[in-house]
Amino acid sequence: MIRIENLRMSYRSGGAPVPAIQDVSLDIEPGQFYTLLGPSGCGKTTTLRCVAGLEEPDSGEITVGDKLVFSSNQGAWVPPYRRNIGMVFQSYAIWPHMSVFENVAFPLKNDSTRVPREEMRKRVLDALALVKLDAYADRPAPHLSGGQQQRLALARALVGEPKVLLLDEPLSNLDAKLREEMRVELRELAKRLNVTTLFVTHEQLEALTMSDVVAVMKDGRIIQSGTPAEIYSQPRSAFVAKFIGRSNIIPGRVMDRSQGEALVQTSLGQIRCRDGGTGNEVVLAVRPEDVKIVPTGTPGADNVFEGHVERSLFFGECVESVVRVGDVSLQLRLHPQDAPTGGDVIRFRLPQKRCLALSADS
Amino acid sequence: MTAITIEPPKVRRRFRKSEPLAIAMLACVAVVCLIILALLGVVLWLSVVEGSPGVEAHSYSLNNFAEMLTDHRIANVLVDTLWFSVVSLVVAMAFGLPAAWLAERTNIRGKTLLYTMMTIGMIIPGFAAAMGWLFLMHPRIGLLNVLATRTFGFTSAPFDIATVVGMGWVQGLNLAPLAFIMTAAVFGAMDPSLEEAAQMSRANPLRTMLRVTLPLASPGIMAAAIYIFTIGFAAFDVPVIIGWSNRIFTFSTFLYLLISPQDVLPKYGVAAALSTIVMILAAALSWWYGLMQKRSRRFAVVTGKAYRPKLHKLGWAAYPAWAFLGIFFFLSTILPIVLLAWSSSLPFFQMPSAMAFKLASFNHYRSLPWDLVLTGVSNTVILMILTPTVTLLVSIAFSWAVIRSKIPGRAFFDFIAFLPHAIPSIIFGVGALLVTLYVVQRAIPIYGTIWILLLVFTITRISYATRMTNSGFIQLHTELEESAQMSGASMPRVFRRILVPLLSPTLLYAWLWIALLTFRELTLAAILTSGDNTTLPMVVWGLWQGGGLGQASALAMIMLAAMAPLIALYWMIARRTGLMASS
Numbered sequence: 009m010i011r012i013e014n015l016r017m018s019y020r021s022g023g024a025p026v027p028a029i030q031d032v033s034l035d036i037e038p039g040q041f042y043t044l045l046g047p048s049g050c051g052k053t054t055t056l057r058c059v060a061g062l063e064e065p066d067s068g069e070i071t072v073g074d075k076l077v078f079s080s081n082q083g084a085w086v087p088p089y090r091r092n093i094g095m096v097f098q099s100y101a102i103w104p105h106m107s108v109f110e111n112v113a114f115p116l117k118n119d120s121t122r123v124p125r126e127e128m129r130k131r132v133l134d135a136l137a138l139v140k141l142d143a144y145a146d147r148p149a150p151h152l153s154g155g156q157q158q159r160l161a162l163a164r165a166l167v168g169e170p171k172v173l174l175l176d177e178p179l180s181n182l183d184a185k186l187r188e189e190m191r192v193e194l195r196e197l198a199k200r201l202n203v204t205t206l207f208v209t210h211e212q213l214e215a216l217t218m219s220d221v222v223a224v225m226k227d228g229r230i231i232q233s234g235t236p237a238e239i240y241s242q243p244r245s246a247f248v249a250k251f252i253g254r255s256n257i258i259p260g261r262v263m264d265r266s267q268g269e270a271l272v273q274t275s276l277g278q279i280r281c282r283d284g285g286t287g288n289e290v291v292l293a294v295r296p297e298d299v300k301i302v303p304t305g306t307p308g309a310d311n312v313f314e315g316h317v318e319r320s321l322f323f324g325e326c327v328e329s330v331v332r333v334g335d336v337s338l339q340l341r342l343h344p345q346d347a348p349t350g351g352d353v354i355r356f357r358l359p360q361k362r363c364l365a366l367s368a369d370s
Numbered sequence: 371m372t373a374i375t376i377e378p379p380k381v382r383r384r385f386r387k388s389e390p391l392a393i394a395m396l397a398c399v400a401v402v403c404l405i406i407l408a409l410l411g412v413v414l415w416l417s418v419v420e421g422s423p424g425v426e427a428h429s430y431s432l433n434n435f436a437e438m439l440t441d442h443r444i445a446n447v448l449v450d451t452l453w454f455s456v457v458s459l460v461v462a463m464a465f466g467l468p469a470a471w472l473a474e475r476t477n478i479r480g481k482t483l484l485y486t487m488m489t490i491g492m493i494i495p496g497f498a499a500a501m502g503w504l505f506l507m508h509p510r511i512g513l514l515n516v517l518a519t520r521t522f523g524f525t526s527a528p529f530d531i532a533t534v535v536g537m538g539w540v541q542g543l544n545l546a547p548l549a550f551i552m553t554a555a556v557f558g559a560m561d562p563s564l565e566e567a568a569q570m571s572r573a574n575p576l577r578t579m580l581r582v583t584l585p586l587a588s589p590g591i592m593a594a595a596i597y598i599f600t601i602g603f604a605a606f607d608v609p610v611i612i613g614w615s616n617r618i619f620t621f622s623t624f625l626y627l628l629i630s631p632q633d634v635l636p637k638y639g640v641a642a643a644l645s646t647i648v649m650i651l652a653a654a655l656s657w658w659y660g661l662m663q664k665r666s667r668r669f670a671v672v673t674g675k676a677y678r679p680k681l682h683k684l685g686w687a688a689y690p691a692w693a694f695l696g697i698f699f700f701l702s703t704i705l706p707i708v709l710l711a712w713s714s715s716l717p718f719f720q721m722p723s724a725m726a727f728k729l730a731s732f733n734h735y736r737s738l739p740w741d742l743v744l745t746g747v748s749n750t751v752i753l754m755i756l757t758p759t760v761t762l763l764v765s766i767a768f769s770w771a772v773i774r775s776k777i778p779g780r781a782f783f784d785f786i787a788f789l790p791h792a793i794p795s796i797i798f799g800v801g802a803l804l805v806t807l808y809v810v811q812r813a814i815p816i817y818g819t820i821w822i823l824l825l826v827f828t829i830t831r832i833s834y835a836t837r838m839t840n841s842g843f844i845q846l847h848t849e850l851e852e853s854a855q856m857s858g859a860s861m862p863r864v865f866r867r868i869l870v871p872l873l874s875p876t877l878l879y880a881w882l883w884i885a886l887l888t889f890r891e892l893t894l895a896a897i898l899t900s901g902d903n904t905t906l907p908m909v910v911w912g913l914w915q916g917g918g919l920g921q922a923s924a925l926a927m928i929m930l931a932a933m934a935p936l937i938a939l940y941w942m943i944a945r946r947t948g949l950m951a952s953s
Contacts, residue, residue, distance in 0.1 A: 089568075092572070103567070103582060150668065168572065
């Protein structure tokens with residue numbers, strides 16, 4: 009539904025051009041909920057704005073539906089208002105000089121999209137009902153709360169029945185409770201309407217819970233994309249392992265590798281793990297919740313180590329402990345029943361299937 | 371048993387009203403408020419009193435208003451003034467608005483140059499521009515008219531600048547940079563995503579402009595329009611240079627005629643009645659202005675993201691755009707200055723010719739009445755230093771009282787400080803004249819000294835200065851001061867070490883701007899000078915009125931040259947602080 013090929017763009021601020029997107033390619037299936045995830049300045053919003061047509065890339069190609077909207081080779085350029093895309097802005101961009109109804113009716117009043125009065129009224133009210141704002145149609149738009157404005161922006165983006173919906177960090181201005189509700193609501197709405205959605209966020213939780221596909225961006229490139237489960241359990245780089253969820257990162261050196269398994273020498277000792285890297289210099293990624301406590305006094309085994317607890321933080325549903333082994337500190341996420349206290353010496357196992365060796369270069 | 375003495379807790383809340391500095395500032399604010407009210411009060415009072423001021427026996431009546439209504443000149447003056455202000459507004463907006471849009475919303479090149487041109491245009495004194503235009507389009511000697519009658523055989527002069535429309539044209543050119551600065555701020559403050567959202571809603575650029583950009587900008591543009599209309603209404607420089615000798619009066623020049631006529635007794639009562647009517651008009655306009663400002667601020671949404679507004683690509687349209695800007699700069703600035711220079715170098719004004727170039731000399735510069743000029747220079751320099759300094763000190767006190775203190779009635783102080791903006795400054799001049807001449811002359815003999823100029827200059831700049839210091843105070847988080855207090859700093863120390871340094875960019879900028887306005891101030895000086903306290907603009911005007919057009923041009927040229935380094939300094943500071951704006 010959306011295809012981007014070799015997209016590049018740089019900003020000229022004063023002197024030298026600053027690259028914002030460096031060779032981004034992606035392909036979004038119809039009806040898919042596709043998320044661009046990355047830290048600020050990674051180029052995710054710029055990519056989204058290129059799809060919208062609000063930025064003009066330097067080179068590459070963008071196809072929306074069956075329409076080529078940008079191509080540097082063929083000199084194709086479709087202005088944003090002819091792309092038939094709905095978009096929700098981070099600031100919502102609700103026009104303060106119009107009522108709720110007028111805001112939503114606006115997309116139906118262009119020369120190219122004009123619809124008969126009665127139909128327009130019906131479609132606007134339907135769109136407002138979709139986001140549960142039908143009772144507020146006659147309010148001046150600035151009189152809505154933040155959450156309501158957000159839903160209004162959504163209704164306005166959807167009223168023209170676009171095939172593609174762009175969401176630019178739409179949840180970042182909401183409070184925590186509302187954000188949780190809207191996460192579910194947004195995804196369900198997109199699925200119900202079967203609209204292809206490109207979503208931009210820097211919140212990994214939003215990306216994991218809402219998406220069909222997550223693409224992690226860094227420095228203007230997509231460094232990995234896949235289903236949320238893939239991204240989480242099989243990161244291909246230390247950056248992804250650290251950015252999605254949290255990971256203990258232990259540098260090491262491959263001693264032996266075969267059939268997707270590796271034996272890595274680290275300052276903890278030798279660790280058996282899954283092999284996800286190339287070269288001899290690797291880092292080991294282990295998630296805090298995957299580290300298992302074993303009773304002290306049990307005989308030594310593979311991947312079992314001993315360390316002393318530096319501190320423990322109580323979170324309610326779990327306890328997070330920092331354990332020091334030699335010069336390495338590891339984070340452990342434990343059930344409160346198993347929780348050690350500061351100063352304890354504990355034994356723990358790094359399950360082989362849950363340890364992943366990744367190339368060290370990134 | 372030892373007696374345990376419990377010391378009474380030394381509760382001494384910081385910054386209570388008992389702080390000496392707080393008392394001093396509140397006293398200063400109160401005194402300034404009283405002076406403002408007194409100046410206006412005496413005008414209001416005089417409008418309902420019969421007979422001359424100073425006469426013991428007086429009675430109250432509405433005779434002044436009756437006399438005003440029967441004076442057929444007054445109706446003419448008001449109609450002319452309205453026309454004059456409307457023409458100035460239209461001209462100012464016709465140049466300022468497109469220029470602002472070009473500067474803020476397009477990718478036109480040379481924006482620095484554009485801003486520089488506007489800064490220069492904003493500071494060119496109205497009287498200098500008016501003199502230049504008179505040389506160009508005077509019915510008898512104006513270059514264009516001589517050219518037209520000689521070359522094309524017109525029997526009468528085709529152009530006449532000495533009309534209401536002609537004066538409005540010159541005033542409008544002079545106000546266009548202000549229109550530019552004010553509307554550029556409106557375009558700059560607009561949330562770009564509002565326009566992007568319209569594009570994503572399938573509105574083409576034209577529809578985006580008509581349905582979103584303009585409706586959102588319109589309160590801000592309207593506020594700028596009201597502001598400029600107010601300035602046009604109160605304008606003195608242009609009408610006095612161009613209109614005076616042709617008996618065309620606008621409000622300010624007519625008021626001046628009433629209180630200092632050449633042949634009859636001054637009519638203070640009628641002047642006061644006319645001022646009262648204008649005050650009511652001014653109150654209505656400033657209420658409307660406030661309404662528009664409030665609406666405009668509501669539309670200026672602050673976004674989290676620092677996306678700059680998408681700039682329209684001009685392409686080939688950049689050439690006509692720059693041609694438009696170039697023509698404006700030529701008309702508003704270059705042309706009047708060239709004509710002044712030409713006039714200043716000739717024994718009498720004439721067309722450029724081989725003969726004329728041979729006659730050109732610096733004689734007018736040499737033959738200036740240098741004693742008078744030097745008196746003017748020293749008075750002007752003193753005022754240029756003192757006016758901004760005193761104004762800013764008073765304004766800091768006002769802003770502290772209005773924004774930081776919790777004293778009751780602080781909103782009232784802000785209202786009083788706003789009055790000099792709303793009411794034409796010449797009315798304050800008249801009020802000061804009456805008060806100093808007839809009420810306090812014995813006790814405080816400041817009439818005829820530069821101190822009365824300092825007083826009234828300060829009063830009339832307080833609106834502008836308090837707007838600046840108010841926004842400065844609002845931008846500073848209170849916790850910056852509170853943490854200084856918690857670190858043990860006394861109130862004067864908090865001011866000296868925290869507030870003033872943090873406000874210094876704003877203060878420096880406002881200081882320079884007020885100094886520049888003081889340098890070119892003619893209106894109030896015309897009302898309040900009498901010999902020894904003359905200022906440079908007054909000397910220029912005096913020479914002009916006395917028929918010494920060449921000498922007046924020469925002195926105006928000297929003034930412009932003296933302003934150049936100040937403008938450069940102002941420009942640098944304005945660029946650095948990102949401030950740029952209105953009187």
